[in-house]
Amino acid sequence: MSDTWENHIKQFEHYLKIERSLSKNSIAAYRRDMEKLSVYMKTNFAGITPLTTKLLHLRAFVNELASIGISEYTQARVISGVKAFFRFMVYEDRLEEDPSILLESPKLGRKLPDTLSYDEIVQLLEGIKLGEPEGHRNRAMLEVLYSSGLRVSELVGLKLGMVYADIGFLRVIGKGNKERLVPVGKDALRYLNLYLEQVRNHQKIASGHEEYVFLNRRGKKMTRVMVFIFIKKLVEEVGIKKKVSPHTFRHSFATHLIEGGADLRAVQEMLGHESITTTEIYTHLDREYLRQVLTDFHPRK
16 A cells, blocks of 8 residues: 555545444544645645654644634644544554654633523424424424434434334434433423324335434435524524524533433433543533522622
8 A cells, every 4th residue: 555645544534434433424524634634744744644754743733723723622623633543553553653642732621512591492492383394393303302412413313213102212323333222201202203193104205214203305314404404593583692503402401410410420321421521511511500600699799
């Protein structure tokens, strides 16, 4: 195999797909990060390949990212992708030493996710007009997002055989093709059943899409973009000024559980977080909420 950026990146993608079982979206993100490095190296260090890359080249690349105004969060993500690539190169015995091992990411403050209050959740749910063509489907989707904390990719990938209405659970395929069972509330199940019985059962379904729960008007599986667009439009219609996405419902689900006293391990399991440190961000959010309560209501603030 020739020592070019393209060849090594292609092998890296194959590794991510076969050995790491990452989703198409994750693999595409890694590829975009590596293509940034590849273009930079060809432009500024012609002749340097993955096998001859040194720490000084990578530090110059990171300095370039900062100088053109790329945010610290994006820088950190790109650096993470670069580090994963060179770990792969060592793992495959293409390199003896990892040139990225001392490459530092910018120090990031921990950003608390945006959330909706319970009243805002209700406002959005009740803002959906069930009499409109997609009303029952949209209500069912939002009920499931908030009731079970699914990622949008998990929502649109949900299949009929993954809904266990009799015991109140969904079988979800999350990141890395890992499966988990997630409880789903009675209200969500009620609206889901209404959608299945009154809308989906009467649709003409496109070939290859028969198993998916949520379908568009052409009988095809819903896409992530469709869900984003629907939610954005709904938020504008009901007059909520926050920036809301499908992930906001996942954040709100977790935050409301933690505020209600739920066990952190249980929330970790429901969200499908590999590490509990990821789930712990919601305890920080809860502390911010408690601090705000103190500020608003204590006589000696």
